[in-house]
Amino acid sequence: MRILFVAAEAAPIAKVGGMGDVVGALPKILRDMGHDVRIFLPYYGMLPDKMEIPTEPIWWGSAMFQSFAVYETVLPGTDVPLYLFGHPAFSPRRIYGGEDEDWRFTFFANGAAEFCWNYWKPEIVNCHDWHTGMIPVWMHQSPDISTVFTIHNLAYQGPWRWFLEKTTWCPWYMQGHNTMAAAVQFADKVNTVSPTYAEQIQTAAYGETLEGLLSFISGKLSGIINGIDTEVYDPATDKYIAQTFSADTLEKRKANKIALQEEVGLEVNSKAFFIGIVTRLVEQKGIDLILNILDRFLAYTDAQFVLLGTGDRYYETQMWQLASRYPGRMATYLLYNDALARRIYAGTDAFLMPSRFEPCGISQMMALRYGSVPIVRRTGGLVDTVFHHDPTNHAGTGYCFDRYEPLDLFTCMIRAWEGFRYKDYWEQLQQRGMSQDFSWYQSAKEYVNLYRSIYGLPPQEEEQPPQQEEAQVDEPVATGKS
Numbered sequence: 001m002r003i004l005f006v007a008a009e010a011a012p013i014a015k016v017g018g019m020g021d022v023v024g025a026l027p028k029i030l031r032d033m034g035h036d037v038r039i040f041l042p043y044y045g046m047l048p049d050k051m052e053i054p055t056e057p058i059w060w061g062s063a064m065f066q067s068f069a070v071y072e073t074v075l076p077g078t079d080v081p082l083y084l085f086g087h088p089a090f091s092p093r094r095i096y097g098g099e100d101e102d103w104r105f106t107f108f109a110n111g112a113a114e115f116c117w118n119y120w121k122p123e124i125v126n127c128h129d130w131h132t133g134m135i136p137v138w139m140h141q142s143p144d145i146s147t148v149f150t151i152h153n154l155a156y157q158g159p160w161r162w163f164l165e166k167t168t169w170c171p172w173y174m175q176g177h178n179t180m181a182a183a184v185q186f187a188d189k190v191n192t193v194s195p196t197y198a199e200q201i202q203t204a205a206y207g208e209t210l211e212g213l214l215s216f217i218s219g220k221l222s223g224i225i226n227g228i229d230t231e232v233y234d235p236a237t238d239k240y241i242a243q244t245f246s247a248d249t250l251e252k253r254k255a256n257k258i259a260l261q262e263e264v265g266l267e268v269n270s271k272a273f274f275i276g277i278v279t280r281l282v283e284q285k286g287i288d289l290i291l292n293i294l295d296r297f298l299a300y301t302d303a304q305f306v307l308l309g310t311g312d313r314y315y316e317t318q319m320w321q322l323a324s325r326y327p328g329r330m331a332t333y334l335l336y337n338d339a340l341a342r343r344i345y346a347g348t349d350a351f352l353m354p355s356r357f358e359p360c361g362i363s364q365m366m367a368l369r370y371g372s373v374p375i376v377r378r379t380g381g382l383v384d385t386v387f388h389h390d391p392t393n394h395a396g397t398g399y400c401f402d403r404y405e406p407l408d409l410f411t412c413m414i415r416a417w418e419g420f421r422y423k424d425y426w427e428q429l430q431q432r433g434m435s436q437d438f439s440w441y442q443s444a445k446e447y448v449n450l451y452r453s454i455y456g457l458p459p460q461e462e463e464q465p466p467q468q469e470e471a472q473v474d475e476p477v478a479t480g481k482s
């Protein structure tokens with residue numbers, strides 16, 4: 001199949017959060033599976049620092065009374081063709097923000113549609129989040145191009161219809177009061193990034209006012225859990241961490257803890273319970289819950305805490321102030337840094353993610369892969385990826401709590417702090433987490449089946465192990481149907 005991924009982010013060159021991880025990893029796997037997958041991304045001002053980009057565009061197009069250039073290259077480290085949408089509106093060295101954000105991404109989506117109609121025609125456009133939400137509406141008039149709309153974050157729904165009507169082409173048949181609502185109605189298939197979240201968004205508590213619409217279209221809505229790039233994020237080969245290790249050489253991991261404590265200016269103490277958090281500092285991530293209890297937790301325990309994140313100014317200031325009250329025990333890094341993120345996953349004992357809602361969550365999977373035990377709220381994809389630790393039966397991979405209440409988080413953290421004292425159990429818990437399979441292969445198969453379902457094709461059959469010759473003689477003739 002010919003598939004075009006259209007998105008605002010793609011790791012490793014343009015990433016703010018988890019959507020970048022998905023768009024950076026999934027196309028590579030789908031190509032390995034034999035599909036012609038390509039990516040369409042804005043040409044951001046910072047990209048030339050990160051990769052080689054030809055100076056000559058391959059195509060010029062126009063949309064919304066503007067002309068734009070498209071440059072062709074490949075996503076670094078892969079063979080995935082990458083098309084960069086060039087226009088001065090994307091020249092600043094950032095991805096989001098700015099007063100023209102709604103206009104900018106609507107224009108980008110319009111450019112992507114023009115590209116599909118006039119330059120490279122895919123069979124399927126896989127659109128990601130509101131930035132690309134108008135594409136399913138426009139493609140409704142192109143029966144030979146189908147669309148899948150993947151929801152990574154329902155909280156951001158894009159501009160309202162009145163703005164779209166002023167700015168771009170809103171066909172007569174278009175319905176939906178904002179970009180996300182329109183996308184959900186017109187995409188051939190809609191998916192989000194975990195089965196639990198796909199259910200939750202059909203309820204008022206998680207639907208961000210679109211729950212009615214989402215339950216109405218539930219026949220074409222599904223949840224496919226994200227994977228992580230297990231080649232890029234592998235503690236056995238990661239060159240950004242102080243000491244490589246695996247589940248079988250867990251004793252080596254201690255060197256990462258000590259190196260991290262030194263790096264972030266905390267007291268070097270391999271016995272202290274060390275908690276990490278790597279996140280966008282936004283309401284979704286349960287930062288208010290953390291702020292509610294962290295002071296008390298640090299006061300009552302000997303734990304250490306490191307935070308890496310950027311986001312809302314209020315949360316940044318609060319975290320900064322808290323760190324200044326616990327010198328040597330808490331460190332706050334208000335920046336985006338992939339290498340430090342890896343060292344936090346590799347060096348902390350536990351990873352905190354008490355999200356208010358979580359479509360899937362990539363960070364907890366990375367933490368598990370690097371042996372940091374997740375402490376999570378059971379919501380969305382966290383339910384599907386972290387299993388509650390049951391010490392009696394030696395089961396589970398992390399510490400979980402249900403209600404979005406400070407006391408519940410506090411109790412859960414205390415349980416983890418207690419659990420850390422039982423070294424053998426803790427090591428087994430880490431090993432169970434590290435042995436989970438978070439590779440993209442299973443999920444990529446589900447994406448292929450989702451694409452196939454647009455054409456009424458049945459799910460692709462699992463590859464069968466080669467059969468013995470004798471068995472083939474005795475078995476009835478295969479019909480090709482299962």
Ligand SMILES: Nc1ncnc2c1ncn2[C@@H]1O[C@H](COP(=O)(O)OP(=O)(O)O[C@H]2O[C@H](CO)[C@@H](O)[C@H](O)[C@H]2O)[C@@H](O)[C@H]1O
Pocket residue numbers: 016017018019020021022151152153193226278279280308309310335336337338341358359360361362363364366381
């Ligand atoms: N300051 C920083 N420095 C370095 N790295 C940082 C960082 N802040 C965040 N990151 C990285 O960004 C990613 C965060 O991904 P998540 O999926 O956990 O959350 P996010 O809300 O961004 O993604 C949304 O989209 C994804 C993808 O579908 C869903 O999993 C998720 O639930 C949804 O909210 C991780 O790779 C993390 O390491």
